[in-house]
Amino acid sequence: MSKTIVLTGITTTGTPHLGNYVGAIRPAIESSQDHNVLPFYFLADYHALIKCLEPERVAQSTLEIAATWLALGLDTENAVFYRQSDVPEIAELSWMLSCVTAKGLMNRAHAYKAAVQANDETGESDPDRGVNMGLFNYPILMAADILLFNAHKVPVGKDQIQHIEMARDIGGRFNHIYGAHFNIPEAVISEDSAILCGLDGRKMSKSYDNTIPLFLPEKQFRKLIMKIKTNSLEPGVPKDADSCTLFGIYKAFATKDEVAAVRQRYEEGIGWGEMKQFLFNYLNDHLKTARERYDALMESPEKIELVLCEGAEKARAYSVPFMKNIRNSVGIRGLARK
């Protein structure tokens, strides 16, 4: 049976946090252990350049994200784990796709439209102010990431659904003109994967600056858990578990029985200080061994580099011959008569 190709990218602009872990990393690593799946997971460093002009941050984030995925047990025997920029065929395909993509399609992309709208709201006369071509072309680069490996399934957050639809449109258009080269991919939105709240109670996200990094040193980790916003109910007063950030985080890690027991404690009026300490202990136990592996990897970046280079080699075993065929199909060929 041929394997299902599951492909996803992680933009290298931040430090992995608890929300990334439960929403994206954990499910991806689980599917890397399923041998009916051929996963392609990559560090989207070209995508990072669209919104991050700080070279050190892009480099550091690449290191941290790679170390995180490896520390958490990504099976790199099965999964192809690589850096986007190590596969030059992606950029090449991106250009070819851009030549069959209507500009009007890109005008409708959410990220671009949001930038235009923000300009409009601030009374800016140039609607495209602050918009670079990277942002405008972003969905085409993403389509190239996906189509190059003929991915079947693309696990993404809800905000990315439109990009997958665009990849389908672009792939379909290319196929129509040049022949059936690309599989038309499907988005996979995991409805049940938890969305965690952050320090301030809003969705945990680096754009709100309210995240709890996954592998902080123990002391700092504890400090952040203690900072999570709660209400002012005193110990002994019954509390609502479902609207509580602490409970939401606990639930994403604990078993059903454990969750039921803690729900009971909320009804009995557990104090916030006690709950925070409990949550810290629980998460700390859960993450301890992975954190040790992470720290060791961060000390040996050359080991990570090696894994990524091997991943790129595996990826290019697909992309080089594939691109050769694509080049030929669009009429970019050697001129010698055969």
Ligand code: TRP
């Ligand atoms: N744009 C995605 C995000 O911000 C990351 C990404 C880049 C991606 N290329 C991809 C995801 C290809 C899935 C497939 O989350």
